[in-house]
């Protein structure tokens with residue numbers, strides 16, 4: 001009997017030891033990757049100062065790229081994911097106020113953070129959607145920078161981000177784009193994209209609008225990586241999923257957050273911001289989504 005008990009105690013001890021070693025290994029391996037610094041030159045873009053450009057910049061920050069979804073409506077920063085096992089993510093204060101980065105940032109620093117996900121000191125930014133924002137044209141990123149520089153200062157200290165064990169495991173497995181700088185094409189950005197009611201402009205809006213970040217690269221939907229188990233998966237927005245949508249149905253989805261039958265769409269879908277898109281932009285997006293290859297739900 002004592003022998004058996006000792007054997008059980010030993011194997012339990014060995015199991016705990018294995019877990020500690022595996023956990024430590026995961027921690028060190030992921031930390032090593034997270035600590036990598038990036039020497040990215042970035043691109044100098046013209047930063048205009050006229051009121052038309054500032055208005056365009058505001059439109060990019062709210063209606064198109066939805067910076068305010070994470071950095072809050074005053075862009076003074078806030079927590080947007082608080083799931084300790086995965087991550088506690090805080091989008092920092094972008095203004096010139098106390099605790100904000102605005103006063104210290106040069107135009108080039110802005111460009112590097114937005115399109116490359118790299119901080120002025122070379123750190124890779126965590127979870128900042130630059131995989132989508134890398135497609136912003138020079139014109140739009142210039143207008144956006146102009147708008148951000150002119151923001152009213154907000155005094156609010158930002159909180160450093162933390163990645164938990166599940167977040168680290170998903171990251172190491174390749175299921176979570178935790179460090180977008182690892183995947184951004186650092187040397188290719190469009191200079192200008194002609195605005196028109198066309199599938200081509202719709203593709204641009206889908207890219208810089210983060211649709212792919214949640215609905216997946218092929219728009220086929222599924223679980224949004226890194227989100228808690230009880231969060232709704234994103235819908236299939238290829239023709240298999242929304243092929244039955246008429247243009248007016250798509251307008252209602254983007255503006256009112258309801259499906260064709262009137263059923264509500266979960267507010268995880270950012271219609272607070274998509275409703276700010278112009279009629280022409282929504283039409284262009286609709287045209288584009290009709291051209292993407294049909295896929296089954298979650299099919300990549």
Ligand code: HEC
Nearest residue numbers: 065066067070089090091092101113119125126127128161
């Ligand atoms: C999905 C949420 C999300 C959205 C949307 C988002 N950001 Fe961020 N952003 C973050 C997080 C999180 C960080 C902090 C990353 C870190 O600390 O490593 C960050 C960091 C930044 C930084 C670097 C700040 C610093 O500490 O040096 C800038 C600049 C920035 N974001 C600008 C923007 C702009 C402009 C937009 C819209 C075009 C935007 N962000 C949209 C989540 C977001």
Ligand code: HEC
Nearest residue numbers: 209210211214232233234235237253259265266268269270
């Ligand atoms: C932050 C994540 C997120 C982003 C960004 C996002 N969506 Fe969604 N979207 C969702 C989720 C989650 C649902 C499903 C909600 C539900 O099941 O009620 C959804 C649902 C939808 C629906 C309803 C489809 C249906 O009938 O089920 C449409 C249409 C849609 N999104 C289009 C878009 C477009 C176009 C964009 C880009 C401009 C976009 N979404 C960006 C998360 C997102």
